[in-house]
Amino acid sequence: MDDKTRAELYRMMVLIRTYEEAILRDYHADKKPAFDIGAGLVPGEMHLSAGQEPVAAGVCAHLRQHDAVTAPHRPHHVAIAKGVDLERMTAEIFGRESGLGRGRGGHMHLFDPATHFSCSGIVGEGLPPALGQAFAFKRAGADAVAVAFAGEGAANAGVFHESLNLAALWNLPVIFVVEDNDWAISVPRRASTAIGNNADRAFAYGIPGARVEDNDVEAVYTTAGEAVARARAGEGPTLLEIHTLRLWGHFEGDPQAYRDDLDEVPGRDPIPRYEQHLLAEQVLTEDSIRQVRQEASARVEKAIEFAKQSPIPAPERAAEYVFA
Amino acid sequence: MSVTQTPPAPTTSRRLTTAKAIVEGIAQEMERDPGVVVIGEDVGAYGGIFSSTAGLLDRFGPDRVMDTPISESAFIGLGTGAAVEGMRPIVELMFADFFGVCMDQIYNHMAKIHFESGGHVTVPMVLMTAAGGGYSDGAQHSQCLWGTFAHLPGMKVVVPSNPADAKGLMISAIRDDNPVVYMFHKGAMGLPWMAKNPRSVGPVPEEAYETPIGRAAVAREGADVTIVTLSLSVQHALDVAEDMIGEGVDVEVVDLRSLVPLDRETVLTSVAKTGRLIVVDEDYRSYGVSGEIAAIVAEQDPALLRAPVQRVAVPDVPLPYARVLEDAVLPNRERIRAAVRRLTQA
Structure with a gap:
């Protein structure tokens, strides 16, 4: 892997983290002293993706604008890595008229036709639409691919297995990416999943499967590159599982009292670890790190400012957009 | 091909069953638009359990008339994704009663994406399904359930009663930029293996025409x-x-x-x-x-x-x-x- 790619992976991870930290800040800013989930500039459930940056950065580095991505209820890292417009995405999260969905969707329902990005708040149910996008690409003779992201909890849902079977049967250009962050809200993987490696489930559908350990962004990049190349070449689907990290709660306000791994979580943060690695390898310098952070911060704060300045939807138009 | 906006008073003396009228409507749209495909269980060689796709496989081939595994969530969601990318799939759910295994893809995805996207994404898809009883098929294969679909926002719901409307509504449903749930009654299809009212066979104009959705x-x-x-x-x-x-x-x-x-x-x-x-x-x-x-x-x-x-x-x-x-x-x-x-x- 060349240094430019490694620096780019780092840059993307920092951008995602910077974004999630800013949303975290603004989400809680007006929910004090008592936390009220429906209050404030950013109301509702908020599932932040800190710790899972290596998955989005490593996979989406191989994608082009015309490739499709479906993300689950925790979508920001994937959206950013896919290249969704940061300002309109943020405006949507703030429920504004200039948001991706004019404030009708919210943070779990981001749709960006320009980058073929969408997400679904229902666990596992983003997989079938990705199949359909892959189906349309294949029929059009394009070499575009579709990538469906899902948490490890989704791998036990019926729709996951229906989708793998159909994708394999019809040889669709789709990549399934399971983000194993160890937790389905409060249920640990050991209490939900009969096997140790979800990628082994690929065997049941006659497709390749691979698991990446240790939230290693370079391993994600390499493994995903092979899967995307296979799909582009018409060789069909691949199932990947990435062992990643949920750095924060399932959603903001989650006290995480159930969590027995909290002590070790900070030490598993993938960004300082990768930063140290790239410093040691002389890919980054203290100066270049500072520059990456400054640029990320400037982009994110500009997006948040855009959102805050965007108009609030008119209540008398609440019933619009049901039909085309 | 002539395309008229409203069904002419059927001056034709040609009479079709409702099933054949549906198939004719689908076939004419498939001829006109290569983005129209038919996807579902037993829609190919069998021609649809209630003959809603009879003969389409022979005419259009397996790339456009595709049998599926018994995976309703996967293939209905596939239809949604294909529609988002500009195709116009017709997806058959064999019995309306089967919505229980795939409703999330129908009401949370197919029906809501346009709204959640603030109108930026359209889902021009037809979900065709068989409804109704009257032939002792029991509690899980005889329901109409159109009120359930109609209750949930984001999908149009059409319910033809006769062959001429069945064809015109199918053509309108395919051309509509919204998801349309097309519910035919098994007892109104004019099937040779089910008791039928003579009104299930009727005059159907040969050309393609639309029956307007939303007009009684x-x-x-x-x-x-x-x-x-x-x-x-x-x-x-x-x-x-x-x-x-x-x-x-x-x-x-x-x-x-x-x-x-x-x-x-x-x-x-x-x-x-x-x-x-x-x-x-x-x-x-x-x-x-x-x-x-x-x-x-x-x-x-x-x-x-x-x-x-x-x-x-x-x-x-x-x-x-x-x-x-x-x-x-x-x-x-x-x-x-x-x-x-x-x-x-x-």
Whole structure:
């Protein structure tokens, strides 16, 4: 892997983290002293993706604008890595008229036709639409691919297995990416999943499967590159599982009292670890790190400012957009 | 190919079953638009369990008429994703009753994406499904359930009662930029292996035409009582209307044809004329189409009614298997006739 790619992976991870930290800040800013989930500039459930940056950065580095991505209820890292417009995405999260969905969707329902990005708040149910996008690409003779992201909890849902079977049967250009962050809200993987490696489930559908350990962004990049190349070449689907990290709660306000791994979580943060690695390898310098952070911060704060300045939807138009 | 916006009065003498009319509509659109594909269980060599896709495989080949595994969530969601990317898939859910295994893809995805995207993403897809009982298929294969689909926002719902509308509504559904749930009644398809009303065979123009979605039809004009109904029950209601001539009662029959959007105007106009309303619905009685129609009149002007509304619907019981029990709960001619008498003799 060349240094430019490694620096780019780092840059993307920092951008995602910077974004999630800013949303975290603004989400809680007006929910004090008592936390009220429906209050404030950013109301509702908020599932932040800190710790899972290596998955989005490593996979989406191989994608082009015309490739499709479906993300689950925790979508920001994937959206950013896919290249969704940061300002309109943020405006949507703030429920504004200039948001991706004019404030009708919210943070779990981001749709960006320009980058073929969408997400679904229902666990596992983003997989079938990705199949359909892959189906349309294949029929059009394009070499575009579709990538469906899902948490490890989704791998036990019926729709996951229906989708793998159909994708394999019809040889669709789709990549399934399971983000194993160890937790389905409060249920640990050991209490939900009969096997140790979800990628082994690929065997049941006659497709390749691979698991990446240790939230290693370079391993994600390499493994995903092979899967995307296979799909582009018409060789069909691949199932990947990435062992990643949920750095924060399932959603903001989650006290995480159930969590027995909290002590070790900070030490598993993938960004300082990768930063140290790239410093040691002389890919980054203290100066270049500072520059990456400054640029990320400037982009994110500009997006948040855009959102805050965007108009609030008119209540008398609440019933619009049901039909085309 | 000529394309007309409204169905001409069928001057043709050519008569088709509802099933063949549906297939003709699909085939004409497949000829016109390469983005139209048919996806579902047994839609290929079998031609659809209720003949809704008969002959399409031979004509268009396996790349456009695709049998699927029994994976309704996967293949309905596939249809949604393909529609998002600009195709116009027709996806068949073999029985409406089977929505239980795949409803998330239908009401949380197919129906909501346009809204959640603020109108930036469209889902031009047809979800075709078989509804209705009357042939002892039991509680899991006989339901209409159109009220359930119509209740949930974001999908149009059409319910043809005759061959000409079946073709025109299919063409309209395919061309519509929204998801359209196309619900045909098994008993109205004109199948050779199921008892049928002669009204399941009728004149169908040969050219492609649209039957407008959201517009009801006055299937029979009358002065004394309005029957608002849909799908197979329209055929029963027309039979009853003819019977009632002998009793000196002039029945108007309104065929809703679409549940979403609903043509409130035609319902209100008819009720304003007759002052008497019977709603006949093969779906469950409570929280459904019959209550909605009654509510429209109540909201507009209860004084339109000279007598209380009558409802003939399935009395909130799963469809029983035994013939005599199923007959007892379906809105058949006897129950409709009794309602007309109650209302006109009151």
